[in-house]
Amino acid sequence: MRNERFSIAIAAAMILASSTAQALSAGPFGNALPDEGGFGILAWFPRLLGPFIGAQIAFQRKLTIGIHTVAHDPRALTGLLSLSFLYGVLHAIGPGHGKAVVASYVLATRQTLRNGIFLAFLSSIAQAGCAIAIALTATRLLHLTSIGIAAATVKMEIIADVAILLLGMRLVWTKALRPILAHRDERDFFALAGAPGSRDMRLPTTSRFRAEAVDPVAKDHAPGCDCGQLHMPPAAFVAGGIDWPKAWMVLVTTGLRPCSGALIVLAFAMSQHVLLAGIAATALMGLGTFLTVAMLAVATVASRSGAFRVVSFETRAGRWLARALEAGAALVVLAFALLLLGGHILMANGWGT
C-alpha cells in the first residue's frame, strides 16, 4: 500500500515539476483552460456547436444587461436570477464543470442514483463558491489585478488536474490493472467474492439481495477493498453514504477550478455596485450547472443498471460487462487528467496559436 502511494506521489511530483515551470502563465485576457478536453459532450453533436456558441454569446449579453439593470431597478433581480439559472444549465453543456469526472467516477465506483446526484450538487456548489471566494479575496483582500487572478486560477487548475491524475491513476489501478494482474486464472478473474469457483470456497454464494450472507470473518473482502475481486455491493452499501475518502477527491478536482465566466460576472457586478446580486446570480448559475451535471449522473447510473437488466450480473457476460464498464470509466478519468495537464504544458509552450 505504502509503496503504491509513494509511486503515485513520485509520478505526480515529476509531472507537477515539469509542468509548473512552464505553465504558470495564463493566456492573454485570463484564458484559463476549461476542465474538459476539446468540446466535451458537444463533440458528439457537431451540428449543435454553432447554435450553442451563438446562444452563449447572446446569454452573455443578456447577463450584462441584466446586471446593469438591477443596479438601477432592484425589481429586475428575479429576471436576472432566472437568466443566471438558465445560463448555468446551458453553460454546463459546454466543456467543463466536472461533468466527465463526476460521471466517470459514478460509473467506476457504482454509485447509487442518490449519491450521484449528491456528488453533482456538491461539485457545482463548490465551483460557484470557489468563484465567489476568489473574486472577493482577490479584489478586497489581495488587490490582485485581473491578470494576477487569471494566473492564480491557472495554478489552482494545475493542482486540480494533478488531483484528477491521482484519482484516475488510483481508479485505473484498482478497477483495471489490479484485477487483471491478481487473477491471471480466468476463473478467478470473474470470481465474485464468495461465489462458487472463487478462491474462497468457504463463503456461501452471494447475490445482490442477500449480501448479509457474506461471511463477516472475511474482513478483507468488504466492498471497497482493493483486493481486485469483484464485489457485490451489499444492501447496506447501496443504500448508504458516499465513500468520502475517494469522493473528496472528486470534489477537489471539480470544485477547485472556478468558472472564468463567474469571475467576470462578479467583477462586473462589483463595478456596478451590485455585488450581492452578482453573488446571487453566481449561486444560481451553480444550481443550473448542478442540474445539467446531475442529469448526466442520472443518465450514467441509469445506463449502467439498464445494461445489467439486459445482461444479468450473475452470468459471465454480466461480470465482463461490469469489469469493462468500471475499467473504462477509470480510464476515462485518467485520460482526462492527461489531456488537461498536457494541455497546460502545450499551451504554455505556444501550441494552439
Add this chain to the structure above:
Amino acid sequence: MRSLFMPFACVVTCLLVATRPAFAHPHVLVTAAAELVLAPGDTVTAIRETWTFDEMYTAFAITGFGASPQDPGAEGLQEVAKQNIDDLAEVDYFTKLQAGKQKAEFEKPVQYSAKLLKTKEDVERLQLEFLLPLKKPLDPTKGAVLRVYDPSYFTAFSFAPTDSVRFSGATRCSVAHSKPQALAAIDQMALTESFYTNMLPGTDFGVKMAESVRIACAQ
C-alpha cells in the same frame, strides 16, 4: 505486482506528451478595427489595431490596476495596456496577415495605450490601441487576407461591417469582409451539408469562427 507500478506510472507520464490543448467558448467579446499603415508603393509596414472589449470583461480586466478596484486612473490604464501587450506577444497578437504564401511577422509594439469609453448606458468599455509593426513590409497588391482571432476561441473578435478596416493614406486597395461560414450560415439559416462538416471541432476551431478581411488592389 507492486513492482509493476513504477513502469506503469512512467508510461502514464510519457502519455502526457501526446495530448492537445483544449478549447473554450468565448468569455471575452472584442470589436476590432484596424488601419493598415502603407509605405509608398502600397506595402504594409504596420497595422494600427483598436480593440474594444465588452462591458462585462472590461470590469474584470481593469480590476486591481488602480487605487480602487474599479478605477485604474491614467497610470493604471497604461499598466493594463502594457501587461496585455506583454501577454499578447506569445500569441502573435492574435493577428494574421497573409499575402499569397507570405505570412507577416510582427515585432513587439512600442506604441500602445488603453482608455475607457463610456457607452450610452453609462457603462465603461476598455479600448486597447496598439501599433503593430511588421518585420518586413508586405505587398498586398496581389491579394491578401487579414484575420484577427483567438485560436482557442476564448476571445471572440468581430469587425464592424463597415469602415472598420482602413488604409492610412490614399490607395488603390480596398477591403471586403466575410463572416465565418458557420456564423453566417446561422444568420441566413442556411444549414447545408457543408455547414455541418465545417463545424467539426479540430485544432483550428478558432480560425473557423474568425472573420476574414480580404484586401484587393486595383492594378
